[in-house]
Amino acid sequence: MENITIKQLRYFEAVSAQGHFGRAAEICSISQPAISVQIKELEQTLGQKLFERHARHIRLTAFGSVFSERVQPILRAIDDLSDLARAANPGLVGKLRLGVIPTVGPYLLPKFVTDLTAAFPGLDVRMRETQTEKLIADLLAGELDIALVALPISEPALAEVPLFEEPFVLLRAVGDAHKPVPNGETLRKMRLLLLEEGHCFRDQALSFCGPSPNAPHESMEGSSLSTLVQMVASGLGVTLLPEMAVRLETRSADVSVARFPTPEPTRQIGLIWRKTTPMAAQFQQIAELFRTTTAV
Amino acid sequence: MENITIKQLRYFEAVSAQGHFGRAAEICSISQPAISVQIKELEQTLGQKLFERHARHIRLTAFGSVFSERVQPILRAIDDLSDLARAANPGLVGKLRLGVIPTVGPYLLPKFVTDLTAAFPGLDVRMRETQTEKLIADLLAGELDIALVALPISEPALAEVPLFEEPFVLLRAVGDAHKPVPNGETLRKMRLLLLEEGHCFRDQALSFCGPSPNAPHESMEGSSLSTLVQMVASGLGVTLLPEMAVRLETRSADVSVARFPTPEPTRQIGLIWRKTTPMAAQFQQIAELFRTTTAV
C-alpha cells in the first residue's frame, strides 16, 4: 500500500541475517513487535511474502532471497552516501572501523593506531580482530571500513593496497640452534606446529612446505602464535613466525630464531576496502601514513 | 543528525532536476516548505550543502553533483524492488509505461496496445510519444518501463530486442510516377523533404543518401510524416516514408509510392529497456507477443 522505506530494508536485512525476528529487533535496538510490523508492511507493499515463518526459526522465501540480493547493494550504496559527505571534509574525521588479522594485530596495531590518531586527531578508531574470511564478509556487509590483512585476497569487490613484504623466520627449541636451517621440503618432514584452520598464516606456512594434499606429518595446532611459541619452547616441534611477531613473542620464551636462506618465505601485508567506498582517497592517505611511519 | 530517507533522496532528485524548489514540490505533489525542510534536513545529516541558492534559480554544489550521481542509481534500484515483486506474479499486471518514437506511434500502436491489453487484461498501459533521445533519458530516469524505437541505440545500460526490419519507400508527386526510381546517390541531388532535427528517421533517410557532411541540397523540413506527405502532394519535392506509414498517410493524399530496388533502405524496429529491470522476462514476453500478433 505504502512506500518502501530504508528502515524497512534495514530491518529486512537484519531479520534475514538473523533468521529470527527477536534477535534482529535487538540488533536494530527496537522491540520485536516493531520489527514484525515493519516487515509485514514491507510484505504488503510488495504483495509478496519475504519469510516463511516456522515455530523456532524463519527462512527467506524464494522471492525473499532474490529480494535480499537486490537490497544489500542498495543499503551499501546508501551507507556510502554518508561517507561521501565525510570524504568531502578536509582531513579524515569520524568513526573508522578497522579490521585486522590475528597474526598482525598484536604486533603492528599499537603503533599503527597511535600514528593514525596522531595524524588525524578527529578520528575515532574502532578495532575488530578476526580471521580474513570474516573480515572480508564484514567489509562487504558494510560493518567494517578497512582491514589490514595478508594479500592477495582476490575478492572482486575489494581494493587491495600492498604495504610491505614480511619474511617468516624459523622457531626451534634452543637445543636445535646449531642445526642447519631446513628448506621447505625438509621442514615438511619435521614436526611443524601450525595455527588452527582458518588462519591465513597457517596456509602461508603450509604453502612454503610445498604442495601437499594434507597437513604435514604429525602436525600439531595452536590457536595463537603465543601458544605455538610456548609449544616450541617445550620441545614439541618447530614453527614459523612472521618477523614482526619475533620481538614480542620470544621475549620471555626460551627458543631459537633463524632466518631462512633466500628465497625466504614471506607474506605481503596490505590494506583492503570496498572499491565503491567514497572514502577511497582517505584510505589511500592511511596507507601512505602507514608506509612512512609504521613500516617495519 | 538523523538518518537519510528515501523520501529525502526523491525530493533531492526532483529539486536537482528542476533547479527550483517550488516546481520540484509540485512534481512531488507536496508544498514548497515541505520540500525545503526535507532538503535542509538532508543537508544537515550530510553536513554538506547540496544546493547553491540564488535569487531566481538554484544550482547543485560540487558536492551536490557528486552526491546526485550516487543517488540516481540508488533510486532506480529501489524502483526496481517494486518491479521485482510484480515480476514474481504470474502473467503481467499493473502499470506499464510505454514509449514510442513519432514515426512508429500512429501506425503500430493501435494494434500493439490492443493486442497487449487483450493478452494481459491486468495491464494498465500508459503511452508517451517522443523522440529517441528523450525516450532513452526517460528510461534511464525510471520514468518509462519500455520503449519502441529504431535500433541500434547503443546505450550500455539498455537492452535492445529487435522485432522486425522495415523498408522505406519513395514518395513522389503523381506526375513523377513514370520516372525511374532513384538510388541513394541520385536522391541526394533531388529536393528531399525531411523531418526536422532530432527525429531518428531523418538521420536514417539521410544515411541512405550516402555520406554527406551537410544536409542535402535545398532540403525542406516538416515536423511530422503527415506534413511531409502533404508537401510531396503539393509538388514541393520527394520524401522517404517507412512502409508502415504508407497506408495511413497516403489514403487521402495524391502521391505516388515506389519501392526501392535492393538494397532497399530499411530501419530495424525493436524494444528497449533498462538492463537491470527485474521485469526483463515480462518484457521479453511482450516482444514475443509483438512478433506473433502485430508483425507487419
Next chain:
DNA sequence: TAAAAATACTCCATAGGTATTTTAT
C-alpha cells in the same frame, strides 16, 4: 521590488513501545 526559499505554527499519520494473544512444534 519581486520571486523564491526559509521559518513558524499546527495537525495528524505513523513508528515504536508495552501488554497480550495466537501459532506451530
Next chain:
DNA sequence: ATAAAATACCTATGGAGTATTTTTA
C-alpha cells in the same frame, strides 16, 4: 508446553500543510 511471531492499543515524533518572513539579484 513453550518459544516465537502477531495483534491490540497507546504515545510521541516528525512530516506536511498554511501563513508569513527573510533573502538576493
